[in-house]
Amino acid sequence: xxxxxxMETMKRTHTCGELTAALKDREITLNGWVHRHRAQGGITFIxxxxxxxxxxxxxxxxxxxxxxxxxxxxxxEYCIAVKGIVRERPEGMKNTGMKTGDxxxxxxxxxxxxxxxxxxxxxxxxxxAKEDLxxxxxxxxxxxxxxxxxxxxxxxVTFAAREYLINKGFYEIETPTLIRSTPEGARDFLVPxxxxxxxxxxxxxxxxxxxxxxxxxxxxxxxxIARCYRDEDARGDRQPEFTQIDLEMSFVSRxxxxxxxxxxxxxxxxxxxxxxxxxxxxxxxxxDAMNTYGSDKPDLRFxxxxxxxxxxxxxxxxxxxxxxxxxxxxxxxxxxPGCSEYSRKQITDLEDVAKTYGAxxxxxxxxxxxxxVEGGIARFFESSAKDIITALxxxxxxxxxxxxxxxxxACTALGAVRSRLGTDLGLLKADxxxxxxxxxxxxxxxxxxxxxxxxxxxxFSMPQEQFLETLEKDPGVVKGDLYDLVCNGVELASxxxxxxxxKLQERVFSVVGFSMEEAQKKFxxxxxxxxYGPPPHGGIAPGLDRLITLLCNQGSIREVIxxxxxxxxxxxxxxxxxxxxxxxxxxxxxxxxxxxxxx
RNA sequence: GGGGGUGUGGCGAAGUUGGUUAUCGCACCGGCCUGUCAAGCCGGGGAUCGCGGGUUCAAGUCCCGUCACUCCCGCCA
Numbered sequence: 278x279x280x281x282x283x284m285e286t287m288k289r290t291h292t293c294g295e296l297t298a299a300l301k302d303r304e305i306t307l308n309g310w311v312h313r314h315r316a317q318g319g320i321t322f323i324x325x326x327x328x329x330x331x332x333x334x335x336x337x338x339x340x341x342x343x344x345x346x347x348x349x350x351x352x353x354e355y356c357i358a359v360k361g362i363v364r365e366r367p368e369g370m371k372n373t374g375m376k377t378g379d380x381x382x383x384x385x386x387x388x389x390x391x392x393x394x395x396x397x398x399x400x401x402x403x404x405x406a407k408e409d410l411x412x413x414x415x416x417x418x419x420x421x422x423x424x425x426x427x428x429x430x431x432x433x434v435t436f437a438a439r440e441y442l443i444n445k446g447f448y449e450i451e452t453p454t455l456i457r458s459t460p461e462g463a464r465d466f467l468v469p470x471x472x473x474x475x476x477x478x479x480x481x482x483x484x485x486x487x488x489x490x491x492x493x494x495x496x497x498x499x500x501x502i503a504r505c506y507r508d509e510d511a512r513g514d515r516q517p518e519f520t521q522i523d524l525e526m527s528f529v530s531r532x533x534x535x536x537x538x539x540x541x542x543x544x545x546x547x548x549x550x551x552x553x554x555x556x557x558x559x560x561x562x563x564x565d566a567m568n569t570y571g572s573d574k575p576d577l578r579f580x581x582x583x584x585x586x587x588x589x590x591x592x593x594x595x596x597x598x599x600x601x602x603x604x605x606x607x608x609x610x611x612x613x614p615g616c617s618e619y620s621r622k623q624i625t626d627l628e629d630v631a632k633t634y635g636a637x638x639x640x641x642x643x644x645x646x647x648x649x650v651e652g653g654i655a656r657f658f659e660s661s662a663k664d665i666i667t668a669l670x671x672x673x674x675x676x677x678x679x680x681x682x683x684x685x686x687a688c689t690a691l692g693a694v695r696s697r698l699g700t701d702l703g704l705l706k707a708d709x710x711x712x713x714x715x716x717x718x719x720x721x722x723x724x725x726x727x728x729x730x731x732x733x734x735x736x737f738s739m740p741q742e743q744f745l746e747t748l749e750k751d752p753g754v755v756k757g758d759l760y761d762l763v764c765n766g767v768e769l770a771s772x773x774x775x776x777x778x779x780k781l782q783e784r785v786f787s788v789v790g791f792s793m794e795e796a797q798k799k800f801x802x803x804x805x806x807x808x809y810g811p812p813p814h815g816g817i818a819p820g821l822d823r824l825i826t827l828l829c830n831q832g833s834i835r836e837v838i839x840x841x842x843x844x845x846x847x848x849x850x851x852x853x854x855x856x857x858x859x860x861x862x863x864x865x866x867x868x869x870x871x872x873x874x875x876x
Numbered sequence: 877g878g879g880g881g882u883g884u885g886g887c888g889a890a891g892u893u894g895g896u897u898a899u900c901g902c903a904c905c906g907g908c909c910u911g912u913c914a915a916g917c918c919g920g921g922g923a924u925c926g927c928g929g930g931u932u933c934a935a936g937u938c939c940c941g942u943c944a945c946u947c948c949c950g951c952c953a
Contacts, residue, residue, distance in 0.1 A: 317916090318909040331913095338910065353903080370911055378913090395904060398887050401914085405888055405902090409945050462953035482953080509952040633879085633949055735953040844946065 287358035287388050294330025298379050300363045307332060307382065308390070310420070311355045312400065321348045323384075325359060326400075328425055333372075333381040334359050340384065347387045354393035354400060354420075360386040408835070413849040415840055427837045430549055431825050435502055437548035438522050438821075441541045447498040447524065452487035454480055454504065459799055462735065463507035466517070474866035480506035480518075483818060486803050488525040489737065489775055492814040493806045497527035502821065510844070513833040514767070514823055517846045522824075525816030531758050531774055534815050535714060538762060538770060542712070542819075550828055558712040558762070566715050567685070571609070571692015573718075576766030577711035579704035581695050583688060586610040586679060589665050595657035597640075601681040608681040609691045612669050613698060616676040617643035624678075630697045631680055636690035640679040644671050654679070696766060705765075707830050712764045717741070720757035721788060729790050734759050736785060736800075738773035739815070745781075752788050762819065767827055772817025779807045 289308040296305065312326035319338035324331050336348040351357065361382040372378030397414050398406035403423040411418040418424055439449065458465045458479035465479035481487075483505045491499045503523040511517060522541075526534060539556040546552040559577070566575050569582045590598035590608040598608050613619075628639035642655035648663035658665060671677065680691040699705055720740050721730040730752045732738075740748055744755040758774035776782045782804065786796045797804065822834040835841040842848050862868065 313913070313915090315912050315915050316909085317912050320910045320912075322912050322915085324913070333913070335911085367911075370913090372913060375913080381911095395886060399902070407883090407888090407945070410887080460953095463951080485953090507952060510950090512952085513947075515952065635949090732953055737953095845944095849945095 283358060283388055283390065287360060287386075289358070292329035293325050293327040293332040294376060296332055296363055296377050296380050296382070298365050301365050301380065303363050304360065304385070305363055305382065306358060306360045307334075308358050309356070310400075311351050311353055311357060311393075314351050314353075316349070323348070323351060323359075325357070325382075326420075328429075330376050332377045333366075333375075334361065334384050334387075335381050336384045336387070344384060344387060347389065348384070350389065351387075352393060353396055354417075356390040356393070358388040358390055359384055409843060409849050412835075412841070412843060415850050419839060424836075427825065427829050427831070428839055430829055431821075431837055433549040434545050434825055434828070435522075435821065437545040438500075438502070438541055440548070441544040442498075442500045442524065442537075445498065445537065445540070447500045448496055450491060450496060450499050450501060452481070452484040452491075452501060452503070454506075456481050456487075459486070463509050466506045466508050469865040469867055471864050482507050483521060484523050485735065485737070486800070488523060488816060489803060489814065490806050492525055492527045493809065493811045495527075495812075497812065497814075498524075499526075499816075500524040503818075508846075511842060511846060512844075513835075514826070516822065516834060516838065517842055519834070519838075520821040521818040522821055523816070523818045525814060527812040527814040529774075529813070529815055531716070531760060531815065534772060534774070534817050535760060538772075538817050538819065542762075545824070546710070546828070552708075552710065554710065554712065558714055560714040560716055562717040563715055563719065563756075564717070567688045567692075571688040571690070571695055572766070573715055573761065574763045574766055574768045575692075575713070576696060576699055576705070577713055578706060578709050578765055579699050581611065581613070581698060581704070583609045583611055583691050583695065584669055589658065589661055589668070590681070593658050593661065595640075595654055598679075598681050601687075605684075606682055607684040607687040608679060609687045610669065611678045611691055611695055611698075612671045613676040613678060613702075614672075615674050616702075617645070617674045619676055624676075627678065627694050627697060630693050631690040634690040634693045635686045636680045636682055638680075639690075639694065640681070642677050644673055644675045644677065646673050649673075650677075710764055710827070712762065715761040715763055716759070717756045718759040718761070719753065720744075720755045720759070720785075721752040723753060730788050732785075732789050733757075734771070734773060736789070736791070737775045737782070737803075739776050740781075740785070748784055749788060758815070760817070762817070764827060767823055768820075769824055769827070770817050770819035772815065774813070774815035777807060777811040777813050779804055782807070 287306055287308070290306045293307055293309050307325055309325040309327035311323055312331055313324040315322045321336040323334040323336070325334050336344060359382065361384040363380055363382055365379060366381050396417065397410060398404055398417065400417060400420045402421065404411050404418045404421050419428065443449070455468060455478040458467065458477060463482055465482065468478040468480065470476045470478060484501060484503050488499055501523045503521050504518055505521055506518050508517060509515070524537070526537065536557070539558055543554045543556055546554045563573055566573055568585070571583050586608040587602055591602050601608060624639070624641055631639040641653040642650045642658065643652045644666060645651045648666065650658060650662045669677070678691065678694060680687045682690065719733050720738060722733045724731045734757065739758040741756045741758055748755055760772055761768055762770035776785060783793055786793065822837055825837040826834045829837065831837065840848065840850065847854065
């Protein structure tokens with residue numbers, strides 16, 4: 278048949294996921310891919326697949342010679358059109374594990390629309406090939422049920438987000454992806470300008486400045502499914518380009534933003550996954566999160582809290598702890614229930630986790646009775662053992678793990694041990710989504726190497742009212758109107774109420790050693806806009822990729838992105854980034870500098 | 877920038893203290909088979925074991941280097 282008319286005569290009347298016994302005896306046409314084929318002597322079965330499902334096609338021995346010959350030619354992933362009659366499968370031949378398992382299609386005509394070479398890997402539930410091969414042949418990998426399901430979920434999540442926000446009166450507004458480079462934060466991806474040679478655009482790390490300006494413009498509820506670009510090393514939960522559900526609102530306080538986000542999450546989970554989330558979400562201050570869970574993105578599917586050991590450490594005989602405390606450090610302890618039988622090897626493994634996060638070691642002791650401790654550093658605390666056990670709420674058979682260090686290091690390192698134990702002790706239930714807000718973040722962090730204050734989040738977040746007076750005197754204690762949404766140890770969203778007062782903005786700039794002149798140069802357009810009646814505003818940006826990864830219980834955001842980059846930011850399929858022609862460089866007034874050659 | 881892991885036909889894996897012709901499943905080719913659904917059975921082709929060097933009578937296996945991928949620390953306002 279001539280190709281150009283196949284799609285007129287053999288156009289599908291149904292999809293491969295919808296035929297049921299209700300349609301029996303009907304003549305139908307299906308288009309799809311040969312998923313499996315089983316030649317059984319005089320009878321051939323073909324599993325025809327499209328994105329809606331799989332339907333079994335039967336070619337029987339009474340078929341025309343032409344049909345039999347065509348059926349014989351079919352191989353994996355041939356794209357074909359099948360015309361046939363729907364019929365109920367004989368008793369005992371029904372496949373209950375299949376949506377269309379009650380029926381089959383007796384083929385009358387099969388047209389091969391295109392053929393397929395020997396596959397690099399099979400199309401199945403989940404591709405079994407190594408990831409770089411999956412990425413090279415991403416179009417094949419995307420045919421797998423797993424990828425199809427996840428891409429569909431992604432579609433449903435963005436739809437549910439749009440649905441909720443639009444119903445709440447938000448406008449979806451696009452912002453540019455060729456913008457000016459701004460300081461701080463991650464490295465920018467740069468795009469050279471041809472017309473204005475020597476100048477560069479940057480790809481946005483987020484639409485931050487534009488959405489604030491949209492607030493000045495009076496679009497008081499804005500959102501965008503926004504692509505963001507950050508030139509940093511990729512990870513399982515990070516890609517050089519990723520997507521945020523970016524939103525911003527005017528005339529709001531923190532709680533208004535949190536409430537909208539909670540409602541949106543509730544709608545997404547319900548519509549995309551049928552999960553009922555109870556709102557409002559728990560709230561935890563940054564300080565409490567760090568002190569109790571050793572993380573600003575704690576996994577609350579299990580408790581296992583960090584406790585403070587300073588009061589005992591200062592009185593005990595263990596000099597290491599005392600020295601740390603004298604230097605304004607912290608001693609934190611984790612009570613691990615029922616793990617006193619842990620081997621030296623197991624404890625060493627946990628110590629390695631702590632060391633990865635900067636701890637010098639992981640001290641330990643075992644609880645052997647109401648007042649008995651043993652092993653590790655137990656001998657330094659025998660006299661106060663009973664009090665320690667009572668104070669920590671420990672019991673016989675528990676294991677105590679300690680980290681002593683600078684407060685942040687002690688908490689972070691022991692928090693990492695806590696996370697590891699959550700996995701090791703099987704405390705992590707799938708399909709259990711424990712949301713919480715982390716609030717009251719510090720606005721500034723001290724940079725010890727360079728001896729100055731850095732913004733902990735970004736420069737435009739509002740300091741909380743009670744710190745306004747002493748902003749310059751003691752930047753370290755200033756809390757901002759910042760909030761992160763966390764679920765199961767994953768940072769899902771980050772946002773803040775913004776500064777809309779140019780004078781206050783100027784004070785924040787000066788704390789981080791940013792001269793007004795410099796600020797004018799880099800953010801002048803934002804500051805300028807704030808001269809013209811800016812409304813109080815704030816917003817948030819949930820990470821779409823992470824949200825979907827969480828929803829489908831995957832380990833990597835690459836599993837929910839159609840065409841992701843690998844860990845060095847390359848795409849094996851199209852082999853980007855790639856060298857370019859000399860002429861292209863010339864047009865852009867660019868010249869490559871010789872880098873060290875690797876032999 | 878640093879640390880860990882992996883690399884064996886098209887794909888996924890096995891390969892012992894170094895020892896004959898590198899094994900298995902899937903895929904591929906040929907044949908048989910009228911109710912399979914990861915179909916089955918019989919037969920066949922296909923690998924310089926990531927790459928380079930070294931040790932050795934002998935290297936997939938040991939050593940050094942290197943590349944690729946991956947996980948983690950740093951980095952990611």
